[in-house]
Amino acid sequence: MKDKKLSRREREKLRQRQEMLAAALELFSEKGYHNVSMHEIAERAEFAIGTLYKFFKNKEDLYKSLIKEQADRFHEALTKALEEADDEREKLRNYVKAKGSVFIENAPVIRLYFAETRGASFNIKAGLDSEIRERYERFLHTLALVFESGIKRKRFQKIAEPYQLAVALDSICNAFLFLWLEDPKSHPYPEDPDIILNILFKGLLND
Amino acid sequence: MKDKKLSRREREKLRQRQEMLAAALELFSEKGYHNVSMHEIAERAEFAIGTLYKFFKNKEDLYKSLIKEQADRFHEALTKALEEADDEREKLRNYVKAKGSVFIENAPVIRLYFAETRGASFNIKAGLDSEIRERYERFLHTLALVFESGIKRKRFQKIAEPYQLAVALDSICNAFLFLWLEDPKSHPYPEDPDIILNILFKGLLND
């Protein structure tokens, strides 16, 4: 509702901000935080350097804003995926599919995102990540609730703690996405979510 | 064999090199590649800056050497773990245990290692990682062979491609190690490797 009430001026500002963030995203994913200069970002975005500093108080602020915005979008999409089914198994299927499509659509950000959630955020002094990490943590707990509910309702066996299962599933998805990222042709992200889920669902052991 | 033939001079050189790498490792893990200067490394290692450049042609070379050396140690230990049993399940147990102990003993490097294998190596221009990645890839194939053999020998069900299973197992271990890294107390890495392996071994589904 209120989003519509933006004045032309405000809409213009928002558009500029998006252009700056887009340019920064491109450059950061290409070269990494420390190998991109503010001048480069300004140039790519086709703004003067001073204008960049009108929108973001410094380089770190720009980076933070970028990461936070993307993380928000991802978590929103994934959380929504978990809500769009009643059946726990279906929720997980939705999640695996959503994770794939969201990430594949946003390939350039993935590396940045991983650098901040898991992996080493050496890009930036410190403390930046805490907010992102926390958000990620919260999502893992939401995912764990699906496993917990499935176990309570006797649909799943309790082969591990729900949180551990959430971590396991998420990390497997990430791993597949990395394979895809590095070589999309020989390692496509599975269309059928069950290919991933079966790693958890079907026991490996023949007994 | 030939390793033993090092002259005193050569042994001394090697020792110096190790000291430099150790100092660099400490600093890089504390502050990240871009927040560490060559001067700092030289000072911590108690060598002159010029001497550092006698051993490594530039900062990137130093970093690469460091990461490569550590990655070698890790992969050696993990590969050895896979060889120290005949039974496939036992191999995997060894692997999960070895991964845990090696990483936990080398906590400071883990972040750097992850940044380079999985995750985003933005630290360095580009191309650095290719060698490390390749080495990692090779290891995953070795791990995959264990699954393949287990499947061929009908000990494991083929719930996914062996390579995918390798990726899945490794990523779950990584995920558990991250949890431990962030909060060792509430997320200890399981003593019993079956806790991790069961996620693959026991199917989740009740049917």
Next chain:
Amino acid sequence: MKDKKLSRREREKLRQRQEMLAAALELFSEKGYHNVSMHEIAERAEFAIGTLYKFFKNKEDLYKSLIKEQADRFHEALTKALEEADDEREKLRNYVKAKGSVFIENAPVIRLYFAETRGASFNIKAGLDSEIRERYERFLHTLALVFESGIKRKRFQKIAEPYQLAVALDSICNAFLFLWLEDPKSHPYPEDPDIILNILFKGLLND
């Protein structure tokens, strides 16, 4: 006369100008020329930056106008003090009193004023001060005339050239004002002008 003929428009303009100068004065005395930005001045004066530039063609012009205006007020008050008595000694008493009260009432400007008349006007490129200095020089000559007249009328001994005496008296007043500026409590500016004048009037030597 012609001052009264200002149209409402003109009076309004003058008021705005005064507000801008007042804001600038506050900021310059607080932080010094180079540590104050035009934006800051505009903000404090509650005008848009563009409006500021309608009134003053650049930062230096604003500063010059400010200093000139204040210097005018000071010199006017001091010149008037010299005129308000017939007796030379009384003139000097008036001057010492006026200098004290004018400066103390305008404490914030004093430092700026000193920086420009005596002391180092490093604030601004160069040449700014010439006008101010000249005005100050003119005043010193006016003050020297009082000494000259006193000497001619045999009221004063000619212990030095009139101009030198003027310089001496003025510098002693300044010195006392500095003492007061730095620590008003332990160094009050003397109520009784003779305390300062006696330094010239009574010879120090016992003979």
Next chain:
Amino acid sequence: MKDKKLSRREREKLRQRQEMLAAALELFSEKGYHNVSMHEIAERAEFAIGTLYKFFKNKEDLYKSLIKEQADRFHEALTKALEEADDEREKLRNYVKAKGSVFIENAPVIRLYFAETRGASFNIKAGLDSEIRERYERFLHTLALVFESGIKRKRFQKIAEPYQLAVALDSICNAFLFLWLEDPKSHPYPEDPDIILNILFKGLLND
């Protein structure tokens, strides 16, 4: 003694430092702190900018060192002048002469020095001056002791507090030096110190 024990390396360093300070002094006195860039100083001193930063941790540090060094030299010379006579009047004569010669020999610094002791040190954030001011204050007290002793020994009349007399004498000297600074030809600093001292010594009044 120990000054002689400087190694060639140390002497070389000291010489470089002096060259840098000399270049900085020239530029600061020509254009003022804020109108001089570190690049300019480096260029004038014929060093690379990085070398400048090896000697001074930042621009402010360079400025402080410069001012402090000069202030030290001045105060040393003036204090020594006060010690080189037993008779109070002779001490003051020495002081007036020393002040003249020291300042005239160091004309370029005078403005900077005044800016920091009396006058408006807006050049630098804050706190810089406190040290210089304190040193100046100490000197004034030393000068006041001469007046005090002269008064106690009945050589001087107590026409004002000793500290006030010190302030007065110093400010008169400063004023004469300013006249000289602005126009050396028409306002030479008096060869004969009594010309200045008589302003205090001989009473102005004919009675």
Next chain:
DNA sequence: GATGAATGAGTTTTCATTCAT
């Protein structure tokens, strides 16, 4: 006429790397 968004030259500072001693 007033506004304030946009500009970009210019500033301080860091640090990888070289090379004379």
Next chain:
DNA sequence: GATGAATGAAAACTCATTCAT
């Protein structure tokens, strides 16, 4: 062979000024 002083390119950031609305 080791040293560390010297280098200078390049980075982040500021702010006086302009000009389209």
